[in-house]
Amino acid sequence: MFVNKLIKFGDENNLSEGHYAPIGCTTTETHLFLTQRADGIMGLANNDYNFVSLMYKVGAIKENIFGLCLAQIGGYFSIGEINTTYHKEKINYVKMEWSSIFYTIEMKNIFINDIKIDSFTKKKYQIIIDSGTTISYFPTEVFNEIVDKVKSICNSYENKNACGKIEIDKDLGPCFIFENKEHMKEGVLNYWPNFSFILGNNYKFKWTPEQYVFNESNKRRTRACMGFNYQRGKFTMGSTWMIGHEIIFDVKNKKIGFAEAYCDKTYNNKSMDDMGIEHGYPEKNISIIEKFNLIDFFINENLIGIYIVITIILFIVFVYLIIILVKLSNYNAQEQSLIPIRYDVNDVQQNEKNNKEISLVNLNSEGKEEDLIHSKYTKIST
Numbered sequence: 001m002f003v004n005k006l007i008k009f010g011d012e013n014n015l016s017e018g019h020y021a022p023i024g025c026t027t028t029e030t031h032l033f034l035t036q037r038a039d040g041i042m043g044l045a046n047n048d049y050n051f052v053s054l055m056y057k058v059g060a061i062k063e064n065i066f067g068l069c070l071a072q073i074g075g076y077f078s079i080g081e082i083n084t085t086y087h088k089e090k091i092n093y094v095k096m097e098w099s100s101i102f103y104t105i106e107m108k109n110i111f112i113n114d115i116k117i118d119s120f121t122k123k124k125y126q127i128i129i130d131s132g133t134t135i136s137y138f139p140t141e142v143f144n145e146i147v148d149k150v151k152s153i154c155n156s157y158e159n160k161n162a163c164g165k166i167e168i169d170k171d172l173g174p175c176f177i178f179e180n181k182e183h184m185k186e187g188v189l190n191y192w193p194n195f196s197f198i199l200g201n202n203y204k205f206k207w208t209p210e211q212y213v214f215n216e217s218n219k220r221r222t223r224a225c226m227g228f229n230y231q232r233g234k235f236t237m238g239s240t241w242m243i244g245h246e247i248i249f250d251v252k253n254k255k256i257g258f259a260e261a262y263c264d265k266t267y268n269n270k271s272m273d274d275m276g277i278e279h280g281y282p283e284k285n286i287s288i289i290e291k292f293n294l295i296d297f298f299i300n301e302n303l304i305g306i307y308i309v310i311t312i313i314l315f316i317v318f319v320y321l322i323i324i325l326v327k328l329s330n331y332n333a334q335e336q337s338l339i340p341i342r343y344d345v346n347d348v349q350q351n352e353k354n355n356k357e358i359s360l361v362n363l364n365s366e367g368k369e370e371d372l373i374h375s376k377y378t379k380i381s382t
Contacts, residue, residue, distance in 0.1 A: 067257075070131070078246075086263070091248060093201070115149055128237065135172065244261070
């Protein structure tokens with residue numbers, strides 16, 4: 001279902017005139033997004049009907065182009081033209097590969113601390129860039145090789161526990177268990193590897209721990225995850241991969257640009273508190289294609305009290321319903337034991353005068369009268 005809404009750009013102190021555009025309405029919520037400040041998702045698929053293309057057609061923006069610059073917390077969205085003020089380098093463009101609705105480019109290789117991934121010698125890969133996916137997904141064979149090389153790097157340190165104790169989370173990919181928060185900060189900043197992705201025009205896209213790490217700690221354990229997992233056969237680069245860069249989607253010219261950038265004012269500060277590792281992402285968003293871990297959701301210790309209250313209420317309601325059903329059952333049994341009786345008042349009065357016997361009759365299921373009892377009439381009050 002679509003509705004036309006007035007869309008304005010800018011901040012609250014400097015809003016544009018605004019233009020109407022069709023916006024899709026949500027008819028069902030499945031609670032995949034547990035908490036969030038935003039109240040919707042803006043569709044930016046690679047077609048002529050996305051929000052930016054429609055704004056370009058009605059003359060609301062200069063060019064059919066937009067940019068996303070994501071930080072650990074916050075970021076900015078450019079539309080119609082790109083402001084390079086916060087860029088650390090010139091924009092490097094890579095041509096888009098053909099795709100029906102996705103933004104797809106070629107990836108030539110991956111390096112981990114300058115160690116080359118061998119999987120790319122056997123096969124060419126394309127990557128889908130999708131901000132609607134929270135973490136990134138690598139083909140299974142690439143994922144396994146990366147994990148092996150990360151383990152090898154961590155085991156090369158004199159302190160074998162410097163990186164933390166690795167485990168593979170089925171939903172979040174490689175994560176590391178730490179003794180405490182201080183151990184986590186030191187391990188991530190000083191020992192976790194840097195990634196370099198070699199894109200189609202040989203541009204080296206840098207991915208550092210400050211960008212890909214996110215905190216998955218709770219009261220029971222201190223844990224940080226690397227922001228990628230595996231899937232069959234393809235790359236999907238999600239929002240964790242995009243952090244710290246402005247990625248420019250030039251739809252008209254069929255190319256995608258990359259530039260390291262200061263995506264929010266706290267990003268260039270190396271403090272782990274500012275980077276989000278102390279508290280993790282402000283929200284734990286489950287992406288469109290991620291699996292929703294229902295078990296983890298229900299064992300969330302922050303919701304235990306609510307679950308107990310709900311359980312007690314449901315138990316009380318259950319008991320109350322049982323009591324009502326038992327009472328209804330007894331009532332129906334008594335009602336079925338009663339025999340409907342029909343008599344004629346005139347006959348009773350006449351028989352009273354004549355002091356005759358009267359018959360009480362019952363109507364059977366076919367509507368015919370059946371004698372029940374014969375008795376000497378004494379008195380029937382009406």
